[in-house]
Every structure is written in structure tokens, then in C-alpha cells.
Amino acid sequence: MAKRVLTTESGAPVADNQNSATAGVGGPILLQDQHLLEKLARFNRERIPERVVHARGSGAYGYFEVTDDVTGFTSADFLSEVGKRTETFLRFSTVADSLGGADAVRDPRGFALKFYTNEGNYDLVGNNTPVFFIKDPIKFPDFIHSQKRDPFTGRQEPDNVWDFWAHAPEATHQITWLMGDRGIPASYRHMNGYGSHTYQWTNAEGEAFFVKYHFKTNQGVRSLSAEQAAELVGRDANSHQTDLLQAIERGVNPSWTLHVQVMPAAEAADYRFNPFDLTKVWPHADYPLQRVGRLVLDRNPDNVFAEVEQAAFSPNNFVPGIGPSPDKMLQGRLFAYADAHRYRLGVNHTQLPVNAPKAAQADNYGRDGLHATRYGSRHDKNYEPNSYAGPAQTGSALGAPLAVHGWTGTYETAAHVKDDDFFQAGELYRLMSEDEKGRLVANIAGGLSQVTRDDVIEKNLAHFHAADADYGKRVEEAVRALRED
Numbered sequence: 001m002a003k004r005v006l007t008t009e010s011g012a013p014v015a016d017n018q019n020s021a022t023a024g025v026g027g028p029i030l031l032q033d034q035h036l037l038e039k040l041a042r043f044n045r046e047r048i049p050e051r052v053v054h055a056r057g058s059g060a061y062g063y064f065e066v067t068d069d070v071t072g073f074t075s076a077d078f079l080s081e082v083g084k085r086t087e088t089f090l091r092f093s094t095v096a097d098s099l100g101g102a103d104a105v106r107d108p109r110g111f112a113l114k115f116y117t118n119e120g121n122y123d124l125v126g127n128n129t130p131v132f133f134i135k136d137p138i139k140f141p142d143f144i145h146s147q148k149r150d151p152f153t154g155r156q157e158p159d160n161v162w163d164f165w166a167h168a169p170e171a172t173h174q175i176t177w178l179m180g181d182r183g184i185p186a187s188y189r190h191m192n193g194y195g196s197h198t199y200q201w202t203n204a205e206g207e208a209f210f211v212k213y214h215f216k217t218n219q220g221v222r223s224l225s226a227e228q229a230a231e232l233v234g235r236d237a238n239s240h241q242t243d244l245l246q247a248i249e250r251g252v253n254p255s256w257t258l259h260v261q262v263m264p265a266a267e268a269a270d271y272r273f274n275p276f277d278l279t280k281v282w283p284h285a286d287y288p289l290q291r292v293g294r295l296v297l298d299r300n301p302d303n304v305f306a307e308v309e310q311a312a313f314s315p316n317n318f319v320p321g322i323g324p325s326p327d328k329m330l331q332g333r334l335f336a337y338a339d340a341h342r343y344r345l346g347v348n349h350t351q352l353p354v355n356a357p358k359a360a361q362a363d364n365y366g367r368d369g370l371h372a373t374r375y376g377s378r379h380d381k382n383y384e385p386n387s388y389a390g391p392a393q394t395g396s397a398l399g400a401p402l403a404v405h406g407w408t409g410t411y412e413t414a415a416h417v418k419d420d421d422f423f424q425a426g427e428l429y430r431l432m433s434e435d436e437k438g439r440l441v442a443n444i445a446g447g448l449s450q451v452t453r454d455d456v457i458e459k460n461l462a463h464f465h466a467a468d469a470d471y472g473k474r475v476e477e478a479v480r481a482l483r484e485d
């Protein structure tokens with residue numbers, strides 16, 4: 001097979017890619033060796049800032065197919081017909097560690113899904129857990145600082161992790177989830193995905209519903225024990241990446257079934273749990289799962305950097321018929337992601353192939369900036385309104401409005417009748433088998449017993465006691481036993 005000609009960035013042929021040009025044999029290198037200068041300079045610039053959270057991840061393309069009629073709840077076009085298929089890209093991730101971190105660790109997993117719909121890209125940026133640690137975005141940077149490396153020791157510190165949680169009783173539900181059997185998924189294929197937040201759907205008649213998304217893995221949920229995970233990390237730090245890549249290369253395409261819980265908007269105000277509190281679930285007895293469709297991943301990216309590292313998901317990318325709820329965490333995220341992308345990838349990140357719309361076209365008056373490649377066509381105006389043929393607004397609302405009331409201020413998330421920080425954590429604990437409870441208690445005690453301050457331990461124990469008397473007693477005994485060792 002004839003080899004292609006190696007060239008410089010400007011396309012000129014390279015004569016020698018093994019020896020740099022020198023002033024005579026053994027002499028200093030010449031500044032005129034363009035290929036050498038360009039090669040070294042380019043290499044220095046290969047890294048971009050990693051994501052401040054969810055840095056380590058894996059991605060794959062696929063499609064979403066509607067299996068059930070949900071047009072009574074949303075007018076979103078990609079959900080408008082049974083059998084309709086939409087191309088997707090999904091990036092899975094761990095949260096706390098840096099880009100080089102290991103996969104098989106106890107940590108939530110990201111489940112960030114882009115639907116390339118014909119009404120624009122819809123990003124659903126979820127996790128493998130239905131709830132989260134906090135309920136106000138103002139706490140997010142502090143939370144993440146406490147879970148990542150300490151600025152002095154340069155290590156993840158149990159003191160910081162548990163000190164934050166000592167001050168965040170609302171995290172008890174998510175901690176119970178994370179320290180339980182599902183805390184270390186066996187692979188990205190063997191876990192569920194959740195939108196976690198409540199979102200708003202609006203149907204063609206303008207009626208509003210609140211929904212929660214559940215992607216149930218068709219591979220079955222499989223998890224690792226702490227011991228299995230430690231062994232696997234030593235053997236293959238990239239175990240989730242290996243598993244996903246190889247499964248799709250073998251044609252064993254993973255799939256998930258999407259269900260939603262649907263709440264008519266009028267029921268939100270009086271529901272026993274605040275439906276916009278991200279630390280709470282809606283029990284299925286209250287709002288049963290309704291099937292929507294099937295997500296299949298069937299194609300690995302050709303280039304991990306271009307397509308996975310440069311992938312950008314924003315919870316603010318909605319399509320008509322789907323919009324945000326007043327969940328404060330979600331509202332904070334509506335700002336944070338695109339801001340992160342502008343820093344990490346630049347203002348024109350939406351023009352990169354993995355991020356650009358595929359079934360629709362971006363057409364607006366945004367212009368220029370670093371690395372602009374989209375500029376309309378000759379004679380297009382760059383202002384609006386105009387008297388020419390440029391794009392114009394539709395005048396149609398994207399969704400139903402949300403009712404608001406009261407005065408501006410810094411309020412705690414409103415508590416509904418059954419809301420406190422512990423009831424649902426206790427319910428989750430009481431659902432577990434005896435063996436599961438034992439493993440949960442051992443996992444919590446393993447971390448909490450390493451904390452150096454007694455007051456931090458006491459505050460955390462109080463949260464487990466408040467969730468369930470037996471839960472609190474067993475964690476307390478296990479921590480004491482480990483500290484006496």
C-alpha cells in the first residue's frame with residue numbers, strides 16, 4: 001500500500017522525521033527546522049483544562065427509539081411517534097478524580113446524553129443515582145473541594161469529605177446510596193442512568209407536567225464489592241473504558257430502557273415531598289414508571305480527544321416541549337456548564353462535530369470569536385431584526401410558564417409535609433437485606449473511622465441515627481470498633 005506523504009501543518013512535505021536539522025554533524029539545531037519547531041510546540045499544547053468535575057470518562061454514539069406514545073405529556077418532536085429514531089452521544093464518567101483516575105472507584109457515575117434532534121440538540125446531563133448530596137447550587141464548589149484533593153496534602157482526605165457531610169444532613173440519602181451495593185458499578189454498561197432532577201414537559205395543548213427520567217440498564221445492574229474493586233483497579237485502572245470499548249467493538253451493543261415518572265403540574269404544590277428537592281425521590285407507588293423508549297449504543301468514537309474530551313453537555317440545551325423545573329440545583333446548572341465549556345473549549349465549542357447539531361442547523365447572529373468556522377453565507381446580515389432573509393424568531397413558546405410568588409431573598413428549599421433530611425435515607429436502609437446493610441455499615445465505617453476529629457464523627461453519626469435507629473447504632477458500633485483497633 002502506498003504511504004501518504006508526511007507534511008507540516010501548512011501541508012508541505014517533510015523530508016526527515018527522524019533527525020533534526022543541525023549546523024553540521026553534531027552541531028546545534030537550526031531555527032529554520034520548521035518541522036521540529038512546529039512538532040515540539042504543538043506537543044506542548046496537546047492538553048486542555050480537564051473538566052473541574054467528571055474529568056475521567058468514556059463515550060459512545062448510538063440512537064434512541066421511541067417505543068411508547070408520550071404525546072399526551074410532551075410535544076418534543078423526537079418523542080412524537082412510536083418507532084422514531086434519534087442519533088445520540090453518551091458520555092459516562094466518574095466524578096471526583098482527575099483525568100488519569102481509576103474507573104472502578106466508589107463514586108457516582110455521570111450519564112450525560114446528547115440527543116441530536118431535528119429541533120436542535122437536547123442534553124440530559126444525569127448521573128447513575130436518582131438523588132444528589134445537596135439541594136442548593138451555592139454549596140457545589142465547597143462540596144467538590146471537600147471531595148477532591150486537599151490544597152496542602154495533595155490527597156483526598158477523609159477529614160474533608162466527612163467534615164462537609166457533617167454540615168450537610170441533606171446528603172444522608174445520597175451517602176446511603178453511594179456507600180451501598182450500587183456505589184461501585186461493575187461497568188458503565190451495568191448501571192442505570194437518571195435525569196435526577198425534575199424537568200418540565202409541555203404537551204401540544206400547553207398542559208404542563210413534571211417528569212423524572214429513569215434509564216434502566218438492559219444488561220442488569222452489576223456492582224463490585226470494595227475488595228473486588230481494589231483488585232480490579234490494580235489490574236486495569238481503565239476497566240470501564242475497556243469494557244465499553246470492547247463490548248461495542250464486539251457488536252454487543254449496550255442498551256437502556258427509558259421510563260419517566262409523570263406528575264401533573266397542579267399536583268406539585270401539595271405533594272408530600274417537595275418535587276423540586278434533588279435529595280428526594282418520588283416513590284414509584286406515587287408516580288409509577290411509564291415506558292418511553294430504548295437507548296442503544298452501537299458506535300465507538302474514532303478519536304477519544306476530539307469526541308469525548310471535547311464533548312460539551314449543557315442542562316440548558318432543551319428542545320420545545322421540554323424545559324427546566326424550579327429545582328434550584330438545576331437552575332444553578334443551567335449557568336455552570338456552558339460557562340465551563342467557554343473556558344475549557346472556547347466560545348465556538350458548539351461548532352465542534354460532536355457538539356454541533358446534526359439533524360438541525362444552528363442559524364443565528366452570534367459571530368466570530370476564537371476558531372470560528374460558522375459564518376453564514378455571503379451577504380448575510382449580522383444583526384436582527386433586519387429587512388433581509390436572515391433567521392427570525394418563531395413567536396411560539398417553548399414550554400408552559402412556571403408560576404412564581406413571594407419576595408426575593410435567600411430561602412431554604414421549602415419543606416413539604418413529609419420532607420426532612422432523613423426519612424428517605426431511612427426508607428432506603430430499611431429496604432436493604434441484612435447482608436446489604438452489613439456491607440453499607442462497613443463501607444461507611446471504613447471512611448468515617450479515619451476522621452481525626454471526634455466532633456465531626458459525632459455529627460455524622462447523628463445523621464445515621466436520625467435516618468434509622470438500627471442504622472445509627474450499627475454505624476456507631478462499627479466506627480468505634482475500628483477506632484479501637
Ligand code: HEM
Nearest residue numbers: 051054091110111112126127132137140196332333336340
Ligand atoms: C449545582 C450543582 C452542579 C454544578 C454547579 C455542576 C457543575 C459541573 C461542571 C462545571 C461540570 C464540567 C463541565 C465541563 O467542563 O464540560 C460538570 C460536569 C458534569 N456534571 Fe455537574 N454540576 C452540578 C451538579 C450535577 C448533578 C446534580 C448532576 C447529575 C444529576 C451532574 C452531572 C454532571 C455530569 C454527568 C457531568 C459530566 C458531563 C460530561 O460528560 O461532559 N452535575 N458539572
